[in-house]
Amino acid sequence: MSFFKDLGNKITNAAQDASKKTAELIEISKINSSINTEKAAIIETQKVIGAKIYELYAAGEQLPEILNEDLASIADRNQTILNLENKIAEIKAEAERYKAEAEAERARAEAEAERAKAEKLRAEQEAAAQAAGGRACTNCGALLEEGMKFCGQCGTRND
Numbered sequence: 799m800s801f802f803k804d805l806g807n808k809i810t811n812a813a814q815d816a817s818k819k820t821a822e823l824i825e826i827s828k829i830n831s832s833i834n835t836e837k838a839a840i841i842e843t844q845k846v847i848g849a850k851i852y853e854l855y856a857a858g859e860q861l862p863e864i865l866n867e868d869l870a871s872i873a874d875r876n877q878t879i880l881n882l883e884n885k886i887a888e889i890k891a892e893a894e895r896y897k898a899e900a901e902a903e904r905a906r907a908e909a910e911a912e913r914a915k916a917e918k919l920r921a922e923q924e925a926a927a928q929a930a931g932g933r934a935c936t937n938c939g940a941l942l943e944e945g946m947k948f949c950g951q952c953g954t955r956n957d
């Protein structure tokens with residue numbers, strides 16, 4: 799074999815080896831991907847199995863002792879979740895009570911302002927009636943017309 803032919807073969811072989819190696823790596827990578835898919839599916843199925851076993855435990859089924867600790871741990875955590883949810887409900891109820899109290903207080907203040915406004919008007923009308931030398935309505939303070947039993951403004955009988 800001539801030197802150049804020999805060299806040519808070596809180069810060709812090296813290129814073939816590299817391409818073969820690349821194909822191997824791609825194949826292994828595909829297989830690993832399939833393995834990972836199977837592993838993930840197993841983990842999901844294990845979760846489903848775990849949930850079913852817990853359902854049996856919650857329903858009072860007798861289960862192998864080896865499961866006791868983990869099942870009790872789930873039961874504890876479920877209780878913790880209930881407690882936390884109750885806490886949220888309490889916070890919301892407290893906020894509702896506070897809101898209702900604030901609303902009632904606002905309504906009371908508004909009603910009180912209305913009463914004060916009406917009383918101020920009554921006192922002003924009464925003062926004006928008295929200044930005019932007439933009788934004032936006992937209810938609204940408006941000047942009663944001479945000889946009238948009923949207030950011309952509010953209709954209250956004044957004897």
Ligand SMILES: [Zn+2]
Binds near residue numbers: 935936
């Ligand atoms: Zn009146």
